[in-house]
Amino acid sequence: MYDVLVIGGGNAALCAALMAREAGASVLMLEASPKEWRGGNSQHTRNLRCMHDAPQDVLVEAYPEEEFWQDLLKVTGGETNEYLARLIIRASSNCRGWMRSHGVRFQPSLSGALHTARTNAFFMGGGKALINAYYRSAEKLGVKVRYETPVATMELDGDRFVAAITEGGERFTAKxxxxxxxxxxxxxxxxxEAWGRxxxxxxxxxxxxxxxxxxxxxxxxKEMMKAGADTIGDPSQGHCVAIDARAPLYDGGICTRIDCVSLGVVVNKHGERFYDEGEDFWPKRYAIWGRLVAQQPGQIGYSIIDRKVIGRFMPPVFPGVTAATLPELAAKLGLPVDSFMRSLDAYNAACKPGSFNHTILDDCRTEGIQPAKTHWALPIDAPPFYAYALRPxxxxxxxxxxxDETAAVRFADRASPNLFVxxxxMAGNVLGKGYTAGVGMSIGTAFGRIAGTSAAAAAQGRSLMRGKNYGRH
Ligand SMILES: Cc1cc2nc3c(=O)[nH]c(=O)nc-3n(C[C@H](O)[C@H](O)[C@H](O)COP(=O)(O)OP(=O)(O)OC[C@H]3O[C@@H](n4cnc5c(N)ncnc54)[C@H](O)[C@@H]3O)c2cc1C
Structure with a gap:
């Protein structure tokens, strides 16, 4: 029987498997996907958010614990667990050495990559390279991996893990x-079901x-919810970005993101603006735009910009719709030209003169319209005009x-002795809503490593150190 069974094949699973193996445990990993699609969402990532008190290899200046925490507090509106969040933040300051020891390489952020040179360490070769490096290291260390093995159900004895049963009916036991x-x-x-009508x-x-x-x-x-595990979070909350409406249904990845929202205006299918496009820096706001578009009729929006802002954002892979005049642009998009022009004329007339600077929260704002655009509000008046259709x-x-801090699954507030996540x-423990770029990998790396350490210790009969610091506070 294996000491540790790891279910999943992305960053968190790999961190857990590597830590457990390093602690001397025998490890089997079950990944649902075929080998060529291994690595889940982690294969699409680019960076992780890291705390640091002084410049560190690829990271400039400092990003202290308190600032990271305040950023998280702000984006989640307080729906976060401070104890677990600070654990993750501190872990983000010293995980890169361990990551490097398993073959992950870092590079500085590129210009245009969401102003992240100070806060985020980029993976050289992206998430795919990170995943491949971890798999290579895991295999070298003797972690066994089974692909195309989706687990369907869990066999538990109360709060104790007994076995995992795959869709194919195979039963895997482990300590x-x-x-x-x-x-x-x-x-x-x-x-x-979560979003309803x-x-x-x-x-x-x-x-x-x-x-x-x-x-x-x-x-x-779902299986664990049925078994009575404690849950946290709202099923309709998540990380939801406005992306190119032409993206494929799955695995479009990072290149489908449209990053010019804060440089122009966004209208819905009735040609009406619906939110302050310049509310804050794009890295702090890009993750709310999926939800905003989802709330619009037909779940579609259109990001409209002009020539002046070309070169100021990472261009999408596919060109947008282009026109020499705004009415022509509206017609090409299939939008009602009259209401589109009313929105654009009102916006252009409301832009007050200021000193445009996209690297700060500048003083270019509108006056007298709803919704206001509070920064980077320049009239859209320099042809050609460009538009990108957006979907959630x-x-x-x-x-x-x-x-809790050992990554143990909880049943009626009691920690399972041998089941970890x-x-x-478990990201919802610290992300009740909102997002700040790179924190998904910080959470997965910190808690993957904790879960692997805890699982190995439990398998080896060592007790886990545990305080009383769970639940939101
Ligand atoms: C396009 C894109 C870009 C992103 N960029 C970033 C970024 O730059 N920085 C950042 O911090 N975050 C980013 N994220 C978010 C990030 O991907 C996640 O927070 C993180 O990868 C989660 O890791 P995970 O291991 O929990 O999940 P995943 O990496 O998704 O792994 C889950 C794994 O479980 C497997 N699995 C699922 N069900 C079963 C089952 N029943 N049995 C067996 N295996 C199963 C899947 O095949 C998969 O391998 C991005 C996400 C996407 C989609």
Whole structure:
């Protein structure tokens, strides 16, 4: 019998498997996907957010614990567990040495990459290279990996893990288990249930595109909920970005993101603006735009810019719709020209002169219109004009299993002795809503490593150190 069974094959699962193996445990990993699609959403990532008190290799200046914490507090509106969040933040300051020892390489942030040179360490070769490095290291250390092995159900004895049963009916026992099988973002039926119908009778989730893997169906989240595990978070909350409406249903990845929202205006299918496009820096706001578009009729929006801002943002892979005049642009997009022009004329007239500077919260703002644009408000008047249709792109869901600092799954507030959880399966403990770029990998790396350490210790009969610091405060 293996000491540790790890279910999942992304960053959190790999961190858990490597830590458990390094602690001397025998480890089997079960990954739902075929080998060529291994690595879940983690294969699409680019960076992780790291605390540091002084410049560190690829990171400039300092990003102290308190600033990281305040950023998280702000984006989540307080829906976070401070104790667990600070654990993750501190772990982010010293995990890179360990990551390097398993073959991960870092590079400085590129200009245009969401102003992240200070806060985020970029993976050389992206998430795919990180995943491949971890798999290579895991295999070298003797971790056994089975692909195309989706786990369907869990056999428990009260709060104790006994075995995992695969879709194919195979039964895997182990002394301990780490579940790191992602959220339920790829499960359209569950998303539909979570989002319900809007006032127009539409099912918004029917128009969501899934930015990452198709394999995160939430089967084990549902399974654990049925078994009575404690959960945290709202099923409709998640990381949801406005992406190119032409993106494929799955695995469109990072290149489908449209990053010019704060440099122009966004209208809905009636040609009307609906939110302050310049509310804050794009890295702090990009993750609310998926939700904003999801709340619009038909779940579609259109980002409109002009020539002046070309070169100021990372251009999308595919060119937008272009026109020499704004009415022509509206017509090409199939939008009602009259109301589109009313919105654009009102916006252009409301832009007050200021000193445009996209690297600070500048003083270019509108006056006298609703919604206001509070920064970077320049009239859209320099042809050619460009438009990108936007759809909600779901990255990952936040409904999670509740954990303590050992990553143990909890049943009626009692910690399981041998069942642990990491990554998206528990991210909702610190992300009740909102997002700040790179924190998904910080959570998965910190808790993957904790879960692997705990699972190995439990398998080896060592007791786990545990305080009373769980639940939100
Ligand atoms: C396009 C994109 C870009 C992103 N960029 C970043 C970024 O730059 N920085 C950042 O911090 N975060 C980023 N994220 C978020 C990040 O991907 C996640 O926070 C993180 O990867 C979660 O890791 P995980 O191991 O929990 O899940 P995943 O990496 O999704 O792994 C889940 C694994 O479980 C497997 N699985 C699912 N169900 C089962 C089952 N029943 N049985 C067995 N295996 C199963 C899946 O196949 C998959 O391998 C991005 C996400 C996307 C989609």
């Amino acid at each position: 301990t288990c780490v579940i790191a099988s992602g959220g339920f973002e790829s499960n359209r039926a569950w998303l539909r 809007n006032d127009l009778g539409e099912w918004p989730a029917d128009n969501f595109l899934i930015r990452g893997t198709r394999y995160n169906q939430g089967a084990l989240l 792109g779901i990255t990952f869901t936040y409904l999670s299993l509740k954990v 990491a990554g998206e399966m």
